[in-house]
Amino acid sequence: NVALGKAKIVIDSITENSPLPVRAVKLLARYTVGENAEGIVQEIMAMTEDMTGGQDATVQLMAATILSREGNVVDAMKCCHTGLSLELNAMMVNLLCMIDRPELAEKQAKMMQAVDDDSTVVQLACAWANVASGGKKIQDASYIYQELGDKYMWTPKLHNGLAVCFMLMGAYDDAERELLEAIGKDAKNAETLANLATCAAHLGKSSSRFINAIKALGVPSEAL
Structure with a gap:
């Protein structure tokens, strides 16, 4: 639900009596909607230092996600070093x-x-x-995104991933097509808007409306 932009549902449905991993997810949801970042970081770090939280993959993943968005890559990596799940390894x-x-x-x-x-x-x-490796491996990445989208369901994230591959290969028209599919699924996705702004600039089009749309979201966004 957090990834789908439904953070408020998560916040409203989780109480202080909920299990620790679930409360950690609520912290990410609160961070996503722009609540006090400093306070949330302190809370999630306290959870990771708890005996239970220190060995819980969900708590560590939520902490790594929040810390990475705060630009604290070092501490985010410390959370991932536990290797408690494939999701942590992916992070x-x-x-x-x-x-x-x-x-x-x-x-x-x-x-x-x-x-x-x-x-x-x-x-x-x-x-x-x-x-990240670039070169011919970008084509390999595009195949992965294409396969996942065709096999399961095309999401804004998958459209964005494929669009980035196209942009890196210089295929900006193809990238724009994927991004328009993504924006049709979620008009308030900051990542999509940022990529549309980048794509527009390379195609000689105005990107101001996409940048303004990101600002209008009113939430913290690395997209800007």
Whole structure:
């Protein structure tokens, strides 16, 4: 629900009596809607230091997600080092891409493939690593996004992933097509709007309306 932009539903449905991992998800939801970031970071860090939270994959993943959005990659990586789940390993791949270490991201993705090559999470991690590595591997990443979209269901995230591949390969018309599909599914997706702004600039079109749309969302966004 948080990823689908329904954070308020999550916030309203989770109480202080809910299990620790569920309360950690609520913190991410609160962060997503723009609540006090500093206070939320303190709360999630306290959860990770708790005996139970320190060994819970969901708590560690929520912490890594919040910390990465705050730009605290080092502490986010510490949460991922537990390797308690494929999702945490995938987050590590994402973080390694963020700090421009594609060779390490690729190594991490290959380790995940050895565990479960058919997992959707593993496939996505491989796509991220391929995009970060660049060159011919961008084409490989595009195949992964295409396969996942055709096999399951096309989501804004998958359209954006494929659009980024197209942009990196210089196919901006194809990228724009994917992004228009994405915006049709979620008109308030900041990632889609940011990519549309980038794509528009390369196609010689105005990007101001997309940038203004991101600002109008009124929530913290690395898209800007």
